[in-house]
Amino acid sequence: MRNVIVTGCPRADLADVATLAEFGVATVHEALGRSGYLGPAIRPLDQGSRIGGTAVTVLYWPGDNLMIHAAVEQCQPGDILVATSSSPCSDGIVGELVATALQHRGVRGLVTTGGVRDVADLRAMNFPVFSAAISAQGTVKGAAGAVNVPISINGQVIAPGDAIVADDDGVVVVPRASVQAVSAAAARRAESENEARAAFRAGELSLDRSSLRGVLAQLGVQYVDYEADQAST
């Protein structure tokens, strides 16, 4: 672990990120080629929110939120703090006070593999959090870490300045350089989904629409009648 705080990181364009975020986490993940998803363990504190922004990354030591404090200074409007620890730890690294400081700097939310506390306050102040835990367990401020280095969550690498989209489905990361291309792919996918939705509402089956009957046949999946099957087994 390099103990550094990287300053002056370029960010994805916020207008591009806003366009991307409208498609939501599941569609963006698909548009990325089924990639970038930070996994089902990271859940929203509040139902119904959707945020998009640019990543300020934090790698912190378990039980220690010193680097969170260091990261606040690196944040600018439109950022989302994305924090993970060098080994798994559910302690509450952000509470209402740090969230106040983050909100003051224009930070749009927090994503973490760790925990948060003062969650009633966090909900009341409309500070979106996507975390793996809610924990009142406090931390100390005595161990080194890093800010704005690439980190990895659920097998996905998050570099500083990458686009983050988070909603009720979880969190997805899109590399800074790919935001526009992924938005375009997401738009195509959304269009295709609109057509599928209309078809399904009209009673068409995905088996037919996606030509899956042939796949089933090729795999040797057989249709059998219940009565006949019961008789034979």
Place this chain on the structure above:
Amino acid sequence: MRNVIVTGCPRADLADVATLAEFGVATVHEALGRSGYLGPAIRPLDQGSRIGGTAVTVLYWPGDNLMIHAAVEQCQPGDILVATSSSPCSDGIVGELVATALQHRGVRGLVTTGGVRDVADLRAMNFPVFSAAISAQGTVKGAAGAVNVPISINGQVIAPGDAIVADDDGVVVVPRASVQAVSAAAARRAESENEARAAFRAGELSLDRSSLRGVLAQLGVQYVDYEADQAST
């Protein structure tokens, strides 16, 4: 694993299932002799819903929702899709599009040991889901499985056509042939609970009502006074 899609399965009578469902999951589970519960890992997407219906079962490959698509065609009004994978996998096997197709066919909800995505949409369209995960992770459509074969979740076997009841306490399965008998037992239990509730509100203790003082004595559980106990230890 037999790679089959069984057609023409008989279902429990929907009127009988409706009667059963009114008792709720916990009471039905008790009426079955403390059986049929699909476990605490399967949680409702939305608080406050209760559904009853008949099972269409799916056994799918991890990371692959082909058999979900195949199952849609086998569904009829009153069914509940119950899906599990051949090895554990939290990927999102159903999203808003498949739910649209299921809803079009009159399916009342989804129960799965896997995951779902587009959950904001699923909530908005009032499609009840009871799942072990929420995950934006997408799946492919290339591996065989089965529809309407008996499957097993949490040690309980679910056969096609069995009655399913799901609410905030989770999900319970009742064998098709037992629905009326279990409803009758549930009614007796509900009656007994009504009497107990009234008694408890009047201050009676379950220790007395259920004759548990004798059980405590038989097990050698002793009453000791705090002060005396502190003095002796």
Place this chain on the structure above:
Amino acid sequence: MRNVIVTGCPRADLADVATLAEFGVATVHEALGRSGYLGPAIRPLDQGSRIGGTAVTVLYWPGDNLMIHAAVEQCQPGDILVATSSSPCSDGIVGELVATALQHRGVRGLVTTGGVRDVADLRAMNFPVFSAAISAQGTVKGAAGAVNVPISINGQVIAPGDAIVADDDGVVVVPRASVQAVSAAAARRAESENEARAAFRAGELSLDRSSLRGVLAQLGVQYVDYEADQAST
């Protein structure tokens, strides 16, 4: 395990507990020296509640809620039932009927490492629950345990009569003899947080306010410019 039911336990003063509870779980945990927290696995059934009371402790056998029934009799107004099992078990040890009995005795809520059921009813009757599981799985009444002996959850010891505070952040225990002192410490902390909050809203950084820049320097954390860093690696 001593199979005893201890009667006549002294309790923390309820007025003192009420004062303590106002500070909330996270602040009380800090005021105790970052101690007493029962861990992130115990979650509230309902969002937004906060309770304070005095512990009636239960140690029960897995799959068996006999001692819960025995504990009801030991409860008095202002108590909170705190129950754990001799080995981990998620079964539903309390449902709406037992909650009715507890509520009749003035019990303010339930804290358990196990499960509860009838949760729609529990929510409707405003009986606060903080549990590790929701499970319809029923229990028997045939195994011994203990009431009002010290128990331990998440490495924290809970003695009968100790103060319990529970809210959206989880549950904290404060030894009976320390309630007033912890309240005083919590008040000091809350005051300090008020000042910090105002400062953060005015743009001050915790790096400066808490003199953390020196800590970073001492730990060898270096600031590097993004462009320079990219060039060198």
Place this chain on the structure above:
Amino acid sequence: MRNVIVTGCPRADLADVATLAEFGVATVHEALGRSGYLGPAIRPLDQGSRIGGTAVTVLYWPGDNLMIHAAVEQCQPGDILVATSSSPCSDGIVGELVATALQHRGVRGLVTTGGVRDVADLRAMNFPVFSAAISAQGTVKGAAGAVNVPISINGQVIAPGDAIVADDDGVVVVPRASVQAVSAAAARRAESENEARAAFRAGELSLDRSSLRGVLAQLGVQYVDYEADQAST
């Protein structure tokens, strides 16, 4: 849960089971159509053993091994005890004494989702155990359950008299009526594996032997040169 002890269950033929067991767990699982595997959580106490036998099934209450004691009487030479609890529990349900009783009756081993204890003794007496836990935690003998009813572990149903094969890869169940057919399929698979092994030792690739290059191409998997790829990204 039906509280019954079923007597006089037919068993798979032990000579057939012996033939089956020689193929080992992985091959038998494949020969069954990738089915019957009791999952990676059940591990052998000792490395290097392989057993085959006929199932005597037990469904026991968490924390209670009464039904294990009841099951001993139902065992005959060649049996393997297969035990699971009505809700998950790691307590030690079998120790050296029960194992002595089982060994006296000719039982070949134990398979359980629970725990065992006295494991140094169990190893010393060469009693094969495949369990999900090692736990010294003791149990009581006061709750009902069932012996020789169908149970389910990891989604697989085990009926009394079914064939069980267990080795370092875990445990697989084969329905009593299918033992000979599965043995035949396993033999064909083993033969095919022998040929593949020889081919691989001679340097042939499975890509060619199993015609997987076409699958890769059909899926759109592309070969790219490292240098060219680095240049383009």
Place this chain on the structure above:
Amino acid sequence: MRNVIVTGCPRADLADVATLAEFGVATVHEALGRSGYLGPAIRPLDQGSRIGGTAVTVLYWPGDNLMIHAAVEQCQPGDILVATSSSPCSDGIVGELVATALQHRGVRGLVTTGGVRDVADLRAMNFPVFSAAISAQGTVKGAAGAVNVPISINGQVIAPGDAIVADDDGVVVVPRASVQAVSAAAARRAESENEARAAFRAGELSLDRSSLRGVLAQLGVQYVDYEADQAST
């Protein structure tokens, strides 16, 4: 958490502990009334060892082994280091160097809810370890904790000077003041087990020996014949 290092703690008598340890973990746990077991998550690094000694307790911060270093000085011949963290952490808090220092002071082994590393060396130097994890992840030395205060693992309190017994079944703690009484109870149990073992080897059933047939009958467990049962269901 009180940040203290308690010196001069009295220990259980080592001769008494040696007598106790001969009975092994499972028997001692039973002799304590099925109590004191530190749970199935703590496993021996090496198979076949059994140690007894007196506890030096450590409460350390996650990711930080400063207090382990502080504890070494408090150890004396016959001690066993028992260490847990204020919140769960699997990092390797002890490696071969610290083990060398512990061994020099006559420490008989380590019990921890955390992790150890250099395990090949630890095995080679015959330093017994019972831990919840093996992890090469290193720690820092910058956070406070406590030595020789009561700690709690798996719901069991370990006070400094308590007797610790550890073998292949895990770890059990016996309060310092109870060692002789528990040894006596363990001796009685061992005697009873000797008799039971002989009886089981002679073919007696525990159903008869422990009068369990009446329990089964009282619980309503019925014996049914397989053929009759198949016909009726």
Place this chain on the structure above:
Amino acid sequence: MRNVIVTGCPRADLADVATLAEFGVATVHEALGRSGYLGPAIRPLDQGSRIGGTAVTVLYWPGDNLMIHAAVEQCQPGDILVATSSSPCSDGIVGELVATALQHRGVRGLVTTGGVRDVADLRAMNFPVFSAAISAQGTVKGAAGAVNVPISINGQVIAPGDAIVADDDGVVVVPRASVQAVSAAAARRAESENEARAAFRAGELSLDRSSLRGVLAQLGVQYVDYEADQAST
């Protein structure tokens, strides 16, 4: 996920890797600045082995080992196959046949977040495996993935050609470009450890050797006498 197979990847120098591997996983992890460790979930199949080699990386779909087969062709003597899935899956992706093919190509071992099977055979053929699971569950060969793209395990990125060291402590990755520098740092650390070992054997305390008494004092950790402490609390 890019569905590519990258060919012609440069590797770390095998002689350099051999030098590095001699230091073992824990020392290499420390020399990297406490980084590169793949976590405690990945365990060796056999005790006592230590391997070093160069990474061929695989990203495979859950339940599908097609890309493992594709990867075999990319392997050359000195390589270690490092495989992870796009979402967590414990299925057995490598058995004795694939291991035979890998061994034929000079591959030194397998590291995976998934499972392996035929483990008795794998042990017999001395093919080192470090995996998160042992599972007989079979896979299919129908889903795309990638070979020799950067993958991430436990927050650590593994690029093709990076150095891998694995022993009883787990697995560590060292970037290809850093192998010599890390070896040098590891040598310095090993030298320092040799001195510390000698000092500890002579009775010096790490408290003194590492100047930790001042750290304890600065953190406010106090020494208290047991008798005095008991009297005051």
